[in-house]
Amino acid sequence: MSVPTSPRGPAAAGVRAADLRKTYPGRRGAPAVTALDGLSFAVPEGTVFGLLGPNGAGKSTTVKILTTLSRADSGTATVAGLDVAREPDAVRRAVGYVAQKPVTDPMDTGLENLVLAGRLQGLARRDARARADELLERFGLAGAANRLVKTYSGGMARKLDVALGIVHRPQVLFLDEPTTGLDPEARAEMWAEIERMAADERMSVLLTTHYLDEADRLAARVAIVDRGSVVVEGTPSELKDGLRGDTVVVELGSSTSGPSDDGPTGARARLAQVLADVGLVDVVVDGAQARGRAESGSAALPGLLAALDGAGVEVVSATVARPSLDDVYLRYTGRTYGSAGGSQAPAPTTEGVAA
The missing domain is CATH 3.30.70.980 (YebC, transcriptional regulation domain)
Incomplete structure (x- = not known):
């Protein structure tokens, strides 16, 4: 039930992680903490892939390595066909990253946040404004475009975070626990947006989540992570039918x-x-x-x-x-x-x- 992990396989333009290991030193003489212990998986191009596991399983550490925010102690990884260790600048241009914590400026409007993100990604001012308007409309935020983000509800703010992550039309989008803290209605709305986005933008999406129902609903394939390694991988139906x-x-x-x-x-x-x-x-x-x-x-x-x-x-x-x-x-x-x-x-x- 595993996906081939060869760089020339179906995940070459998606995501490939092979035998990733990461250890953090313990505090005050405590033993070292193993965050990743030989983690391997592959995300085929153009699919939603779920990393499912409880808090502390190693999901966020994996995302940080794949987005070049951290380095693995050993192992290899490619994103959009690019080696994360040897080509970090190119990887950053190819990916979008929606972290667990908000990245918006609460004292700017939704429109201002999106235009700034577009400009930082190299878009001309006119193009950045056009893309911002497009995303505000798409995520149902057009009516709040000129409101300060600090006045947004939790669901609205999370939608804006995701919009910021795709303003430059990345090849691969990383969503790290995108619905944590949202109420059931806002979660359902975010699920619908992720499904539409994956279909319309035709990008590879790596979703980390600790919600069973979220992985079952959104992911074409799931890798269950436990204590820093993948214990099983397959489609939700395959895993349950097994x-x-x-x-x-x-x-x-x-x-x-x-x-x-x-x-x-x-x-x-x-x-x-x-x-x-x-x-x-x-x-x-x-x-x-x-x-x-x-x-x-x-x-x-x-x-x-x-x-x-x-x-x-x-x-x-x-x-x-x-x-x-x-x-x-x-x-x-x-x-x-x-x-x-x-x-x-x-x-x-x-x-x-x-x-």
């Missing part, structure tokens, strides 16, 4: 009983064993939730509920659904995405529910 069967999720009650002489750890182990005994695999117990996969979730559910009742475990609800990217993450890392610090997608539409 997990046979159904996902069973059990929400536990606060009054769950049963022997607890060996404390919470032992209780979790016994609960996991109950799920395994009725045929579930890839079982994990995380707080008040237990989950696993079964060949047929609906067939496994009655026996599971009976076994939990016999063990004195209070069940608030149980759901059966097709595998999600969270299940993919669990399969390849051994822990749930939420427990690793990632953000969950909205609850899936269930195929069966029991309580």
Whole structure:
């Protein structure tokens, strides 16, 4: 399910990272921190590619290296066919970068910010103004063009950040956590803009995100990053379809009983064993939730509920659904995405529910 990573392969004009490694010295004598540990992936030209992982997985470090803001300790990378270490100036001209933090001047208007960005990218004044007007209209900001950015809502300000990133029509656009902090409505609007932009501008887009639903919605291909390396790569459908069967999720009650002489750890182990005994695999117990996969979730559910009742475990609800990217993450890392610090997608539409 991986994309060829040869410089002459389909990612030659997109993005290619091969065995990137980056270590930061520890503070005050603490051990060094490994941010990237042999990370490799390839972004085919003209596609949206998602780097999915929890905070601290190495996504932002990767983007900084690919945009020449940092240097890898070892490994190689090309962007738009250019070597990031040997041709940094050319790489900067070929890319757009939308960082996690705002880059606009809040005391200038949206129009002024865009015109300045265009001029800094080498556009003539008239061309910069025309491009600014085009982008303001495209992102639904034309009515706020002459308002100070400090008066913009969070969603409006984030749209302006993205517009700044593409003012010079880059070959490759890097979006680093573009919807963090946005409310659901603003997130949905940003998703729609990213989809339109990728189609209309015909650029390669590297999206880093810790939202499962965002990667599933926007990315043609996804690489799941964990502890500085890619653990699996493919289309969202390929990754989910690679997990046979159904996902069973059990929400536990606060009054769950049963022997607890060996404390919470032992209780979790016994609960996991109950799920395994009725045929579930890839079982994990995380707080008040237990989950696993079964060949047929609906067939496994009655026996599971009976076994939990016999063990004195209070069940608030149980759901059966097709595998999600969270299940993919669990399969390849051994822990749930939420427990690793990632953000969950909205609850899936269930195929069966029991309580």
